[in-house]
Amino acid sequence: MIEVRKLVKRFGMKTVLRGLDFKVEQGEFVALLGPNGAGKTTFLRILASLSRPSLGEITIAGFRLPGQAADVRRKLGVVSHFPLLYGDLTAEENLRFFGRMYALEQLPRRVSEVLDLVGLTTRRKDLVRTFSRGMQQRLAIGRAVLHDPEVMLFDEPHTGLDQEACDMLDRVLRDVAARGRTVVMTSHDLARIEDLASRFDVLSHGIISASTSRSAMTGGNVLTFYKQALAGEHG
Amino acid sequence: MAERAVTTKKSGNFIQAVLAIAWKDLAAELRSRELISAMLVFAMLVILIFNFALKLDARTRMTATSGILWVTFTFAGTLGLNRSMAVEKDRGCLDGLLLAPVDRASIYFGKLLSNLAFMVIMEVIVLPLYSLLYNINLFIPGLLLVILLGSLGYIGIGTLLAAMAVQTRTRDVMLPILLFPVVIPVVVAAVEASSGLLQGLEWSEISYWINILLAYDVIFIAIAFMVFDYVVEE
């Protein structure tokens, strides 16, 4: 579903990603770990088609980036730490706007469905700027699943969320995974992703330095695996 | 939930996206009214300051009117452009727009429409107020055309430059610095045409300026639409 070969990303003279290889099969749920500044957000932005690679090949859902970016975008849903919502519109209007941008049919019905999914039906006519951060993130997730994308990218989605919002997010994540969607998620919340992800990759020094599936994980939990992966580099 | 819960139309998305973006901006503004009220207040203040700064008697006021109006519009216009783009930048909304499977140019045209609407709304309110304050009849048919063409050129290039300016460190200050030197043809032509209309000059004398406005509008909207990608994509 996602195939990345020799991805290089430079900002001027600074190289952030150095020949990164990455492959995700359909239905996999990959947790992307790594130290701060390692390039996780940069990588995710490139996958999200928001940033162009300096070198390398990327194929998502059979379409190449950046050449066929528009086709890729139709299949992508992205949640970042910015809510990407308009404060002066209601929850409903926000979803309806994005629905129009994605040329969705039967929009009113779909909007109601999504509001229901993220538990915001009662607040549908309220302005987003009155929402708490947790509710905004919930709506942002709604926006991301609106067009039922095959691939979903989450960049530290739990950041700043209260318990209720986190639980709801996990529910959505599990639902998405259950329906066979492909997910790549970065997170610092190792305890949470341990249950969600089927695969764990570590991005460090511009490449994927370690990768393991849940079953094969050394040490039995993510934290150990992660620490070992980082230690192994300096070893 | 059904396997494929949604279907999307494949074709003809461009216009829909443009209208969706324009509608979105207008709807949000209708709620908060921050942008237009800021522009209006600013415009009235500028006119007020001109009143004291220029000490115009009744006769010179006649000839200075179009100049005063366009200076006012030029300055107030930057407020609207800045706010409109800042909304997208601040909450990362621009990314939201970029994620949509639409041509980047649709973002440009959508913003162009809403920015133009805001500016014209401001102008349409300022004109009668100015008329009243200075007892000058501004309800000349050609004048509205000139204002529309001038605003179109201003917003046409302004939307592009605002998209750039909002991504720099010096944000709000950057837009007038970038915009004013390149929008001078619009100001010159608009002032001359307005002035000509107010004085009741022959159409042949005014038409040259209208042509310049038209040419400018077409050329710069074309350029902006072609290079907009480079300004919003990374």
Add this chain to the structure above:
Amino acid sequence: MTKKPLLLLILDILCLVLVAVAAYLALVYAPMEVTMGNVQRVFYFHVANAWVGMLGFIAAGVAGIAYLRTHDVKWDIVEEAAVEISLVFFLIAIVLGSIWARPVWNTWWTWEPRLTTAAITEMIYLAYFMLRGGIEDPGRRARFSAVYTLVGSISVPITFMAIRFFRTIHPVVIGTQSAAAQGGFNMTPHMKVAFFFSLLAFTVVFIDLFWHRIRLGHLSNQVEDLKQKVME
């Protein structure tokens, strides 16, 4: 550090020689003009500098388009060099124009089309550098600069035409000579020699400085590169 190429060194010396000769021609060789007196000699360098400014302006426009099409950073270096040179030379031309205008028309500045357009172009250049100064990411900086250069390149000619028509309607009254008469004295053959030689000399100066500035840009980028490598 790459050494300065021999050709560039020769060019440097050639420039000094040519400018010296041009100065001689302008100040000594050419005869004094009848109506304006010696101050008219400023004209030779004034036009030559404006000419160099124009060369820079065009070069910048071309480089901007080239960058947008190729995304090759060398075009960004060329563009910045061209704008910088054009900025300086237009400034010199404007100042020389002022020096000429003062005794002849009793004013430091006239709002005539060419002069006004030159001033507006300077403002665009300054805006250009402010834009560059406000962007950290080199890729974005190059892209935005190229876009603004393109916008400026198109707007300046339109501005000139607009102002020119504006001036025919509202002419600037400075003594008995209209702005169009600025170059309106007849040039004797000696004057023509001085004039064209000045153009030649300053064209060579343009090439020389352009080359230097582009080299400087490349070296500067190399320094940045080394800095990044050291920091990693």
